[in-house]
Amino acid sequence: MSDELDRIRREMHAVLQQPGVRPDDSLQITRRTFIHRSLLFGAASVGQTFAWWPLLNTIDVAHAAEAPFKFAWISDTHLYQKSLNTRFVDKVVRAVQEVQAMDPPADFLIFGGDLAQLGKIEELELGVDLLKDLTIKKYYIPGEHDWYLDMGKKWGELFGQPNWTFDHKGVRFIGLDTVSRGPDYWTVKKMTPEERMGHMATLDGTVAGAWAGVGRDQLDWMQKILADWDKSKPIVIFSHNPLYEYYPPWNFWVRDWREVNDVLKPYTKVTNIHGHVHQVLYNEIGSMRSIGMLATSWPWPYAPEGVPKLTKPMIRADPGDTYDGVGWETVTVPADDKVDVEYIMWGRKEVLVQSDPDSSLSQPEKLRPRIADNMWPY
Amino acid sequence: MTIRATFLGTLCRPSFVVAIAAVAVFVGPTSAHKAPHTPEQLRQYEDVLMEEVRKGDLLFHGDAATAKQMNVVLSTTGMACAMCHPMASDTHPQSYPKFQVETSKFATLRDMINWCIEKPNQGEKIEIDSEAMKALEAYITWSNSGSVLVPGKH
Numbered sequence: 086m087s088d089e090l091d092r093i094r095r096e097m098h099a100v101l102q103q104p105g106v107r108p109d110d111s112l113q114i115t116r117r118t119f120i121h122r123s124l125l126f127g128a129a130s131v132g133q134t135f136a137w138w139p140l141l142n143t144i145d146v147a148h149a150a151e152a153p154f155k156f157a158w159i160s161d162t163h164l165y166q167k168s169l170n171t172r173f174v175d176k177v178v179r180a181v182q183e184v185q186a187m188d189p190p191a192d193f194l195i196f197g198g199d200l201a202q203l204g205k206i207e208e209l210e211l212g213v214d215l216l217k218d219l220t221i222k223k224y225y226i227p228g229e230h231d232w233y234l235d236m237g238k239k240w241g242e243l244f245g246q247p248n249w250t251f252d253h254k255g256v257r258f259i260g261l262d263t264v265s266r267g268p269d270y271w272t273v274k275k276m277t278p279e280e281r282m283g284h285m286a287t288l289d290g291t292v293a294g295a296w297a298g299v300g301r302d303q304l305d306w307m308q309k310i311l312a313d314w315d316k317s318k319p320i321v322i323f324s325h326n327p328l329y330e331y332y333p334p335w336n337f338w339v340r341d342w343r344e345v346n347d348v349l350k351p352y353t354k355v356t357n358i359h360g361h362v363h364q365v366l367y368n369e370i371g372s373m374r375s376i377g378m379l380a381t382s383w384p385w386p387y388a389p390e391g392v393p394k395l396t397k398p399m400i401r402a403d404p405g406d407t408y409d410g411v412g413w414e415t416v417t418v419p420a421d422d423k424v425d426v427e428y429i430m431w432g433r434k435e436v437l438v439q440s441d442p443d444s445s446l447s448q449p450e451k452l453r454p455r456i457a458d459n460m461w462p463y
Numbered sequence: 464m465t466i467r468a469t470f471l472g473t474l475c476r477p478s479f480v481v482a483i484a485a486v487a488v489f490v491g492p493t494s495a496h497k498a499p500h501t502p503e504q505l506r507q508y509e510d511v512l513m514e515e516v517r518k519g520d521l522l523f524h525g526d527a528a529t530a531k532q533m534n535v536v537l538s539t540t541g542m543a544c545a546m547c548h549p550m551a552s553d554t555h556p557q558s559y560p561k562f563q564v565e566t567s568k569f570a571t572l573r574d575m576i577n578w579c580i581e582k583p584n585q586g587e588k589i590e591i592d593s594e595a596m597k598a599l600e601a602y603i604t605w606s607n608s609g610s611v612l613v614p615g616k617h
C-alpha cells in the first residue's frame with residue numbers, strides 16, 4: 086500500500102507542483118508564508134522543524150476582500166442520540182455558545198459535515214436542535230456519516246441542496262458535496278442500510294473504498310459558476326474532504342483531485358477549507374491553499390504517511406480529556422489581503438506542537454490495513 | 464558485515480522455511496527426536512495468529528456480536544478503540560513497557576488497553592490474561608508490524 090501511495094503522491098506533485106506554481110503571493114508574503122515556502126523547497130522533515138517554528142496558531146492566506154469580516158466554522162460533531170452519549174452534545178452546546186458570543190458577531194457559520202454519527206433521523210434532528218440557538222446565517226455541507234443510512238434523504242429535507250455558492254464582500258464562496266458519490270459496495274452484498282452505514286462510519290474500513298470525490302456533474306457546475314468570476318478575485322471553497330491527496334485509505338483526499346485542479350487552475354486566489362480529518366492541516370497544492378479544521382467530537386491522529394510538509398502539526402491530545410484536541414474555528418478575512426484561521430482548541434492554549442514528545446508524529450509508524458471487515462459475512 | 468546482511472536478507476524472504484531447513488542440515492540436530500518445522504505446521508501457527516488478529520480487529524472496531532460472544536463490555540459510549548486509533552495508529556505497542564502518564568505507573572500495553580476501556584470508553588476493564596485481551600494485543604501489534612522497538616518512548 087505504501088508503494089502505491091508513494092507513486093500517487095509523486096504523481097500529485099508532478100501535476101500540481103510544477104516550477105513556479107503556488108498560490109498567489111503577489112499581495113502579501115507574511116513571515117509565515119515565507120517559512121512555509123522555505124520549508125517547501127528545503128524539504129525539512131516535520132521533526133526537524135520543531136526547534137525553529139514560530140509559536141503561532143493562525144494561518145495566513147493571501148486574499149483581497151472588499152471589507153474585513155469574520156465567519157465561523159464548526160464540523161464533525163458526530164452526534165449520537167443523547168441517551169447513548171452526552172459528551173459530544175455538550176461540546177456542540179459549548180461551540181454554539183462561543184460562536185454566538187463572538188463580538189462583533191461572525192457574518193455566518195459554515196457547518197462542515199459529519200453532524201451525525203450514524204446518519205439517524207434522531208441524530209440529525211438533534212444537530213438541528215442544538216444549532217438553532219445560533220442566530221447567524223448558517224450554511225451546511227454533508228459528511229459521509231450524515232449520508233449513507235438513507236442516502237442523504239433526511240439531510241436533504243433538513244438542509245436542502247448539498248452544494249451551493251454565494252458572494253460575500255468580494256469573495257466567492259462555494260460549498261461542495263464530496264461524500265455522496267461513493268461506489269456502490271452494498272447492492273451485491275445485499276447490505277441493510279445500517280450495514281452500509283456501518284462500513285462508511287469506520288474511517289479505516291476497507292469495504293466502502295474510495296468514496297470521496299467531487300464528480301463530473303459537480304465539477305461542471307463549479308466551472309459554470311466560476312465562469313464569470315475574475316481570475317484574480319478570491320474564492321473560498323468548503324468541502325468535507327481535503328481537495329488533494331493526503332491519505333486515501335482514510336479518504337483524506339478526493340479521488341478526482343486532478344479534475345478539481347483543472348477547474349481551479351486559472352484562478353490565483355483559491356482557499357479550500359475542509360473537515361473530515363479532525364486535525365490541523367495546511368497545504369499548498371497548485372495554486373490552491375488548503376486548511377484542515379478541528380472536530381468538536383474527537384481528534385484523529387495524523388496518518389502514518391503523507392502529512393503535508395507545510396503542516397505544523399497540532400499537539401497529541403490527552404486521551405483522558407474529551408475537551409482536548411477538539412474545538413472550532415474563526416476565519417478572519419481582513420481588507421489587507423489575508424485569511425487568518427484561528428483554531429480554538431478547548432483543552433489548551435498552545436494548539437501546535439512545540440517539541441517532539443507532544444506530537445503523535447514523533448514515533449514513526451508502519452501500519453497495516455484491517456482485515457476483518459472484508460471477511461463477509463462475519 | 465557481508466555475511467550478516469546476507470543472513471538477514473534470507474530471513475526476510477518468504478522462502479525462510481527452506482533457509483531454516485538448510486541451516487538445520489549444516490548444524491545437525493542436537494536432539495534426535497526433534498523434527499524440523501513442516502510448512503503445514505508453520506501455516507497452522509500463522510492461522511492461530513490470524514484468528515486472534517481477526518477477533519481483535521472486530522473488538523477494536525466495536526463489533527457488538529464479537530464482544531457479546533467473548534463476554535466483554537469494552538464501551539458504553541458508542542466509542543470504539545478504532546475511533547481514536549484507525550488502523551491501530553497512535554497505539555505505539557513498540558513503546559511499551561513505559562511510564563504511563565495517565566496512570567502514573569510503569570505500564571504494559573495491556574494496562575493501557577484497560578485504561579482506554581475504563582476511561583474514554585467507560586466500559587468494563589478486562590482480565591489481563593483474558594482471551595479478549597490477547598486478541599486485542601494480537602491485533603494492535605500485528606497492525607504495527609515493522610515498527611522498531613523503543614521501550615519507554617513518549
Ligand SMILES: [Fe+2]
Nearest residue numbers: 161199228361
Ligand atoms: Fe468526521
Ligand SMILES: [Fe+2]
Nearest residue numbers: 199228229361
Ligand atoms: Fe468525515
